Amino acid sequence: MxxxxxxxxxxxxxxxxxxxxxxxxxxxxxxxxxxxxxxxxxxxxxxxxxxxxxxxxxxxxxxxxxxxxxxxxxxxxxxxxTKLWPVEVHANQTVDATRQLSILTANVLTPNRDAHKLVELVNQYQPDVLVTLESDQWWENQLECLEADMPETMKCPLDNLYGMHVYSRLPLHEKEIAYLVEDDIPSMHTLVELPTGDLVRMHFLHPAPPSPTENPESAERDAELIIVARSVGDSDQPIIVTGDLNDVAWSRTTRLFRKLSGLLDPRVGRGMFNTFHVKYPLLRWPLDHLFHSEHFTVQSIQRLPSIGSDHFPLFSRLAFTPVKGKGQDGLSADQDDKAFATSITQSQNVTKEDVPTPAIK
CATH class of the missing domain: 1.20.58 (Methane Monooxygenase Hydroxylase; Chain G, domain 1)
Incomplete structure (x- = not known):
């Protein structure tokens, strides 16, 4: 023994x-x-x-x-x-409905054929914005029924497990699909117009994970997160970044993303919200993320029921409260962090200028 x-x-x-x-x-x-x-x-x-x-x-x-x-x-x-930690983002339940923004992030798993489960969740929770990851042409066809209520769309159906779609009830401006690091891994970038007329810059990401079957190293994933972080870190716009980042919330890379971007994590002090893997409760991690600028406070964040995928959907409702959001403190990058980030982006020959920057004209 x-x-x-x-x-x-x-x-x-x-x-x-x-x-x-x-x-x-x-x-x-x-x-x-x-x-x-x-x-x-x-x-x-x-x-x-x-x-x-x-x-x-x-x-x-x-x-x-x-x-x-x-x-x-x-x-x-x-x-x-965990709830043992102070929250990073303030709660807010009193804001007017016109200043709310709800986002449903769902990695659907390409071979999954339970599209009706996602449609039912969308009808139940009525998100303002839906982003699907791993969605191919079959999924696009199945989700066409959502366009009656969510007419603003961005579509990139792919058969390589990296297709992506965005559906929105709110107007989308300056829509752009970009391949930031790898030629077959898309990302989406746009401005979402709230009912008040305020514009929110949104980035939807799904970088490839480090794994023996895809990328043997994390450099590609890390580089994509870093250049997006540096791009949004230079902006004073309201910003949201969401998607399946193929990384856990507490990793060195995700912390580096938060430091460089200045974005906040509404899960801090609230819970892990583990979204993967659906079938293995003892092996679950928070792979699906939502980060936002200090312009927002949180109304709710929750993991939704299974839709037949290996990921649970993540539903977040934010309040656009630029004044109340002040004083929310995230992480800060030091010189060592910045130097390490530079070494990663140089290894992939990418810069923040590669990231689309939708902005008010």
């Missing part, structure tokens, strides 16, 4: 130390994902160590202290996404 405990302790330590490296290999970056699971394993392991090992031996306390440090390190990353 002692040998088994030593082996498991070594695995926990290795999994904790690996993502400290900035190496982009998918195995290294993949260890950003299971921090909650690793924290639970570390906590259980500490109990096992305390109840099984010989407390009179110095190495026992060395192992217990080491595991405890691993637990603390994992909790440092994930605690902001």
């Amino acid at each position: 002692d040998i088994l405990i030593y082996i498991v302790t070594g695995l926990i330590v290795g999994a904790t130390l690996l993502p400290i490296s900035r190496h982009p290999h998918w195995i290294v970056r993949g260890m950003d994902f299971p921090r909650m699971q690793l924290a639970i394993c570390a906590a259980l392991l500490i109990l096992l160590q305390l109840s099984t090992l010989n407390h009179s031996e110095p190495q026992t306390w060395l192992i217990i202290i080491t595991t405890t440090l691993c637990l603390i390190w994992q909790l440092w990353w994930i605690l902001p996404y």
Whole structure:
């Protein structure tokens, strides 16, 4: 039993130390994902160590202290996404309906044929904007029924798991589909006009994940997030970025995105809202995201029921409150962050100028 405990302790330590490296290999970056699971394993392991090992031996306390440090390190990353942490974005339930903006983000899973489930959710929740990821021509045909109530659209049906569609009840201006880093991975960029006439700059993203079957490294995903972050970070417009970022909320890359963009995460202090994987409750992570500028406060954010995909939809309702939103503090980038971001974008030969910047003319 002692040998088994030593082996498991070594695995926990290795999994904790690996993502400290900035190496982009998918195995290294993949260890950003299971921090909650690793924290639970570390906590259980500490109990096992305390109840099984010989407390009179110095190495026992060395192992217990080491595991405890691993637990603390994992909790440092994930605690902001629990209700134990102060909220980053203020709540607001009193704003006028004309100053509200609701967004439903849904990775539909291309081979999924339960389109009626998504249509039912759209009819039930009545989002102002719907963005679908992994939607191909079949999905476009199935969702055509939404256009009676959501006539403003952006369509990019693809068969490579990176198709994307946007449907909106509100007017869309300066619509543009761009391929920011990879030639077959689209993104969408537009201005959404609120009933008040205010314009909100929106970016819809779905970069490819680091994985053995797609990109062996995270450099492409990271570069796309960084150039979008730098682009919106230079703007004082109301901004929303949403989509399946193929990264967890607490990863080094997503934190870097937040630092460079200045955007806020409404999940901080409210919960993880794990959207993937639907079928494996013990292996779920927050892969679908919504970030916004300080012009907004939060009315609600929730994970919706399954639509037959491997992702749950994410539904967010924001209030456009530029004055009340002041004083909401996010993360700030230091020189090391900026230098690291530059090295990533240079490796992919991309810059923030590649990002469409819809703006008031």
